[in-house]
Amino acid sequence: MNAPVRPPAERTRSRRGSLLVGDCLTLVPRLAEKGAFDLVYVDPPFDTRAHHGIREGRGERARGERAYKDSWGGIEHFLAMLEPRLACVRDAMSERGSLFLHLDYRAVHEAKLLADRVFGRGAFQGEIVWVPGNGGRRRGGPSVTHQTILVYARGRAMIWNDDDPALREPYAETSQRMHFGQRDGDGRRYRERTLGGKTYRYYADAGRRRGSVWADCPAMRANTPLLGEATGYPTQKPEALLERIVRGASLDDSRVLDPMCGSGTTLAVAARLGRRWAGVDVNPRAVAIAAKRLGVP
Numbered sequence: 001m002n003a004p005v006r007p008p009a010e011r012t013r014s015r016r017g018s019l020l021v022g023d024c025l026t027l028v029p030r031l032a033e034k035g036a037f038d039l040v041y042v043d044p045p046f047d048t049r050a051h052h053g054i055r056e057g058r059g060e061r062a063r064g065e066r067a068y069k070d071s072w073g074g075i076e077h078f079l080a081m082l083e084p085r086l087a088c089v090r091d092a093m094s095e096r097g098s099l100f101l102h103l104d105y106r107a108v109h110e111a112k113l114l115a116d117r118v119f120g121r122g123a124f125q126g127e128i129v130w131v132p133g134n135g136g137r138r139r140g141g142p143s144v145t146h147q148t149i150l151v152y153a154r155g156r157a158m159i160w161n162d163d164d165p166a167l168r169e170p171y172a173e174t175s176q177r178m179h180f181g182q183r184d185g186d187g188r189r190y191r192e193r194t195l196g197g198k199t200y201r202y203y204a205d206a207g208r209r210r211g212s213v214w215a216d217c218p219a220m221r222a223n224t225p226l227l228g229e230a231t232g233y234p235t236q237k238p239e240a241l242l243e244r245i246v247r248g249a250s251l252d253d254s255r256v257l258d259p260m261c262g263s264g265t266t267l268a269v270a271a272r273l274g275r276r277w278a279g280v281d282v283n284p285r286a287v288a289i290a291a292k293r294l295g296v297p
């Protein structure tokens with residue numbers, strides 16, 4: 001990040017994916033030569049003004065080697081870093097592709113206007129409010145207990161697998177009791193609604209579309225040294241969060257890109273779900289951690 005950018009070097013390549021060390025600005029076009037990406041998840045520095053250390057052991061504090069410095073000298077410098085990198089990932093995306101841009105209150109509002117410029121305002125598909133569950137951190141004002149993931153489509157329609165169980169949630173108890181009184185031949189409870197002259201059937205056990213506030217993917221899974229998922233890399237995101245995004249916005253034959261991959265959470269999830277994957281990080285330690293996680297040389 002703020003560390004000197006090393007010359008592009010292919011760290012590892014397997015049949016299903018590639019991991020590169022260097023600045024995504026120069027490396028993503030190289031990855032895109034092999035085909036366009038259906039899903040890009042970008043979890044950049046948040047402009048926290050902090051230095052993030054790698055947790056070396058099982059201790060509670062991350063005192064180890066610095067992973068990256070998240071200090072930009074003002075929001076305008078942060079945005080100047082982000083803009084060309086968003087433009088380069090946009091150019092690497094397929095017509096059915098989407099971008100998930102993960103930020104928090106410090107930069108998300110300015111970044112939204114920036115991303116509107118890069119993708120076009122009409123490309124904005126909405127936002128996910130992610131509640132990491134760490135409690136409120138801010139003093140001297142309202143506490144902030146969520147982060148925001150902005151979603152942009154590259155073309156007219158992005159992949160979205162509405163029916164995937166990861167994108168469904170149970171109907172409220174009262175709604176189940178009030179509305180789902182009928183049963184089909186297999187004993188499944190359903191309701192029917194007629195809209196615009198057409199009748200639709202909804203099954204209770206299929207659940208309803210998940211809302212935009214995701215509070216059930218706790219950050220703790222990724223950040224607690226006692227849990228197997230934690231790599232010690234700072235700001236590591238939980239696999240459950242990425243799993244929902246990958247399941248929602250990609251297909252079996254999709255290529256998934258994380259151009260600031262850190263410990264490789266997106267890539268590990270994409271690999272587990274059988275997608276092809278590609279990751280870049282400017283920090284060689286991050287790429288080494290991601291490679292280990294992916295089980296590639």
Ligand SMILES: C[S@@+](CC[C@H](N)C(=O)[O-])C[C@H]1O[C@@H](n2cnc3c(N)ncnc32)[C@H](O)[C@@H]1O
Pocket residue numbers: 001022023024025043044045046067068233234235236237238259260261262263264265266280281282283286
């Ligand atoms: C918030 S962390 C990503 C954490 C990751 N999502 C995870 O689960 O581990 C941001 C990452 O962006 C990387 N980064 C910053 N600027 C970059 C750039 N220009 N190109 C590639 N990586 C960059 C940093 O080294 C850092 O690892």
